Amino acid sequence: MKKMMYMAATAAAALAIAGCGSDDGSDGTTAAAGETSVSDAWARVTTPTQTTGAAYMTIESPGGDTLTAASVPSSVAGEAQLHEATGEEPMDSGGSMDSTAPMGSGEGMMGMREVDHVVIPADGTLTLEPGGYHIMLLDLVKPIEPGATIPVTLELEKAGEIEVDATAEE
Amino acid sequence: MFDRVVRRPRMRSLARVPAVVLPVMILIAASGCGSGGVGDELNGMTRTPPTEVGRVALPDESPGGGGRQTRLRGEEDGLMLVYFGYTFCPDVCPTTLADLGVALGELPEEQARRVKVGMVTVDPERDTPKALNGYLGHFFAPGRFASFRTTDDDELARAESAFGASSKLGKADRHGNYEVAHTAQVFAVDGTGQVLVEWPFGTPSEDIRSDLERLLGDGGIGSA
Numbered sequence: 014m015k016k017m018m019y020m021a022a023t024a025a026a027a028l029a030i031a032g033c034g035s036d037d038g039s040d041g042t043t044a045a046a047g048e049t050s051v052s053d054a055w056a057r058v059t060t061p062t063q064t065t066g067a068a069y070m071t072i073e074s075p076g077g078d079t080l081t082a083a084s085v086p087s088s089v090a091g092e093a094q095l096h097e098a099t100g101e102e103p104m105d106s107g108g109s110m111d112s113t114a115p116m117g118s119g120e121g122m123m124g125m126r127e128v129d130h131v132v133i134p135a136d137g138t139l140t141l142e143p144g145g146y147h148i149m150l151l152d153l154v155k156p157i158e159p160g161a162t163i164p165v166t167l168e169l170e171k172a173g174e175i176e177v178d179a180t181a182e183e
Numbered sequence: 184m185f186d187r188v189v190r191r192p193r194m195r196s197l198a199r200v201p202a203v204v205l206p207v208m209i210l211i212a213a214s215g216c217g218s219g220g221v222g223d224e225l226n227g228m229t230r231t232p233p234t235e236v237g238r239v240a241l242p243d244e245s246p247g248g249g250g251r252q253t254r255l256r257g258e259e260d261g262l263m264l265v266y267f268g269y270t271f272c273p274d275v276c277p278t279t280l281a282d283l284g285v286a287l288g289e290l291p292e293e294q295a296r297r298v299k300v301g302m303v304t305v306d307p308e309r310d311t312p313k314a315l316n317g318y319l320g321h322f323f324a325p326g327r328f329a330s331f332r333t334t335d336d337d338e339l340a341r342a343e344s345a346f347g348a349s350s351k352l353g354k355a356d357r358h359g360n361y362e363v364a365h366t367a368q369v370f371a372v373d374g375t376g377q378v379l380v381e382w383p384f385g386t387p388s389e390d391i392r393s394d395l396e397r398l399l400g401d402g403g404i405g406s407a
């Protein structure tokens with residue numbers, strides 16, 4: 014039970030960080046190259062048998078930019094890819110959705126796919142988050158443990174390379 | 184019958200609902216009048232009539248399950264939260280399971296102990312019993328989860344179909360990694376095998392917790 018409560022608390026913290034957007038970078042790592050900044054970088058903790066992981070962050074780029082690649086040291090994972098979750102949109106929070114209709118084609122089916130690049134809009138902010146975009150880590154060399162730091166190198170069309178430290182969270 | 188990639192058809196659920204029922208269901212939906220039951224106040228999705236999964240059973244490879252055929256439903260006064268997923272899924276699955284863990288951690292213990300999480304692997308080839316148990320043990324206390332795994336494709340497809348769920352293996356990349364698209368909601372099944380509520384991916388843990396409290400509290404299941 015104790016473990017469950019602890020997990021609950023840390024997971025809640027991770028979700029809070031992931032959800033808080035870019036108003037305050039103090040919870041995450043911030044790196045800057047010119048006007049581009051990255052905040053709230055985190056990677057999900059994995060269990061010993063998992064060989065894949067995911068990293069998330071918020072990239073702010075006034076004027077817009079394009080994320081073209083991400084990489085991690087070979088001591089962390091065999092490969093990093095830009096991924097997009099596919100399928101159902103997250104449901105609006107709150108409110109009751111009384112669905113009496115039968116399930117249609119692939120309702121609620123979710124998957125993911127590799128994408129070639131991710132556009133950061135001109136006015137904006139790109140948030141990589143669960144159920145949206147993530148940096149997929151393949152062939153993990155070892156599990157991502159709580160508190161670990163995963164160095165991620167982002168490649169942006171205009172800003173060039175940006176190094177970020179993603180903190181492992183539940 | 185199907186080749187490897189499309190061996191589990193995506194759409195089956197329509198076939199479960201007799202055609203004559205459809206207009207009635209649509210009428211009920213349009214008039215907005217529910218049955219007046221607890222479903223009206225739940226955050227998740229409810230269906231009329233509820234999906235029945237009471238006969239579905241799969242081997243439970245958790246330490247307590249011992250590989251025995253086990254029904255995917257709650258104890259008499261409880262719920263099983265059934266999720267179809269796989270441990271190589273780094274994004275959607277752990278997000279959902281972490282949310283469930285938070286919701287259960289915030290329930291009163293009297294209610295939490297009546298809830299079990301049952302994950303059905305849609306990737307039995309890579310998800311060994313050990314991998315499944317290690318993965319679920321990361322989110323839930325021992326004895327509070329079931330690790331459903333069958334290597335019989337048809338048995339898995341029948342279980343999915345009963346829930347209106349489905350999954351589809353993707354093509355392997357150059358490293359032999361493949362991903363599995365799968366139904367992402369969580370099904371709350373009572374002791375009679377009725378799906379009382381479904382939470383789609385992204386349902387906040389707070390909404391799940393309050394639904395569970397409503398279902399397990401006074402006037403809910405297990406109360407005389």
Ligand SMILES: [Cu+2]
Pocket residue numbers: 096097125126147149273274
């Ligand atoms: Cu991915």
